Amino acid sequence: MSIRRELPADSDIIADIYTKGFDTDAEAKLVNTLRESGAPYLSLVYEDGNDLIGHILFTMVELEGDNSNIRIMGLAPMCVLPGDQCRGIGSSLVRAGLDECKSEGYDAVVVLGYTGFYPRFGFVSSVEFDITTTFNVPMEVFMAQELKPGALKDRSGRVKFNQAFDQFKC
Numbered sequence: 368m369s370i371r372r373e374l375p376a377d378s379d380i381i382a383d384i385y386t387k388g389f390d391t392d393a394e395a396k397l398v399n400t401l402r403e404s405g406a407p408y409l410s411l412v413y414e415d416g417n418d419l420i421g422h423i424l425f426t427m428v429e430l431e432g433d434n435s436n437i438r439i440m441g442l443a444p445m446c447v448l449p450g451d452q453c454r455g456i457g458s459s460l461v462r463a464g465l466d467e468c469k470s471e472g473y474d475a476v477v478v479l480g481y482t483g484f485y486p487r488f489g490f491v492s493s494v495e496f497d498i499t500t501t502f503n504v505p506m507e508v509f510m511a512q513e514l515k516p517g518a519l520k521d522r523s524g525r526v527k528f529n530q531a532f533d534q535f536k537c
């Protein structure tokens with residue numbers, strides 16, 4: 368079992384993971400759109416033998432209203448094949464992704480998601496920082512973590528995710 372960067376030949380299998388993990392193909396299409404959007408991204412797969420059973424994507428987001436050159440990644444989406452969930456694969460993907468983002472020099476990572484899952488990797492509610500999001504969601508589900516200590520201190524603004532996410536806005 369290993370985690371590695373996505374290769375061009377993986378894209379159909381990755382789409383299949385999302386189609387099986389979600390009720391619709393919206394997330395599978397989202398991954399394809401984000402990959403082609405031109406925004407910097409990090410795409411990792413979890414490989415078990417010859418099979419891909421999990422995937423995670425990070426795409427660079429914009430901090431509207433901030434004129435520093437802060438580089439923030441947005442974690443979304445991620446998915447593990449239904450039959451392989453709750454075996455630690457998702458956690459391994461999050462940790463590997465955070466390590467990669469850090470080694471690539473990103474300042475922080477944000478995520479909109481389960482408050483029972485992401486805090487274990489160091490994400491805290493964004494209310495700890497002076498950042499909001501263009502999504503109309505309870506603030507506790509919008510979480511962030513600094514990859515460089517103090518990176519979000521004295522920064523403020525609205526995190527704007529890639530427009531490919533707009534279809535998921537309430």
Ligand SMILES: CC(C)(COP(=O)(O)OP(=O)(O)OC[C@H]1O[C@@H](n2cnc3c(N)ncnc32)[C@H](O)[C@@H]1OP(=O)(O)O)[C@@H](O)C(=O)NCCC(=O)NCCS
Nearest residue numbers: 388444445446447452453454455456457458459481483484
């Ligand atoms: C969320 C997901 C990626 C986690 O991957 P995983 O390999 O099952 O996760 P792990 O085995 O590392 O960790 C399991 C933990 O995640 C939690 N978890 C899984 N789905 C969850 C959910 N919908 N809400 C809250 N927590 C969830 C489990 O309760 C478990 O918590 P525990 O360790 O306290 O028991 C996976 O369940 C999945 O693909 N779900 C469907 C797609 C999805 O919801 N993706 C995330 C949003 S883009």
